[in-house]
Amino acid sequence: xxxxxxxxxxxxxxxxxxxxxxxxxxxARRIHLVMLLPTWRQGMEKGLExxxxxxxxxxxxxxxxxxxxxxxxxxxxxxxxVLSMLASMESRIEEASRVEVPKxxxxxxxxxxxxxxxxxxxMERYFEAIALTDEATKV
Numbered sequence: 001x002x003x004x005x006x007x008x009x010x011x012x013x014x015x016x017x018x019x020x021x022x023x024x025x026x027x028a029r030r031i032h033l034v035m036l037l038p039t040w041r042q043g044m045e046k047g048l049e050x051x052x053x054x055x056x057x058x059x060x061x062x063x064x065x066x067x068x069x070x071x072x073x074x075x076x077x078x079x080x081x082v083l084s085m086l087a088s089m090e091s092r093i094e095e096a097s098r099v100e101v102p103k104x105x106x107x108x109x110x111x112x113x114x115x116x117x118x119x120x121x122x123m124e125r126y127f128e129a130i131a132l133t134d135e136a137t138k139v
Contacts, residue, residue, distance in 0.1 A: 101129040 104122040108115060 101126060 104119070104126045107119045110116075
């Protein structure tokens with residue numbers, strides 16, 4: 001009996017007597033935490049932003065440190081290849097072979113502006129085809 005009395009008393013104490021003070025304490029802690037939330041949020045956001053900046057800085061450093069030496073080495077290698085190709089091409093370049101170009105028709109001697117214009121046009125095309133650019137040689 002004495003054991004059941006103690007249990008009944010402790011249930012009563014826990015349930016009724018301490019309930020208002022426990023609620024008041026919990027309410028006070030909740031209010032305190034709610035008031036601290038904006039400060040925590042700002043601190044966390046600031047910390048997150050700082051962390052993002054640090055990550056970005058590290059990425060840039062890594063890219064610069066890895067890309068620069070490789071790109072310089074590649075550039076030197078590529079430049080060497082280009083120079084060797086140019087040297088080999090210069091030795092292979094030959095003067096273009098002469099192309100057979102049909103000679104233009106003779107001028108008929110008519111006093112027709114269109115006929116004269118056509119003759120001159122054909123002569124210009126002929127000179128371009130044989131790569132004759134000197135005016136004195138054309139005449």
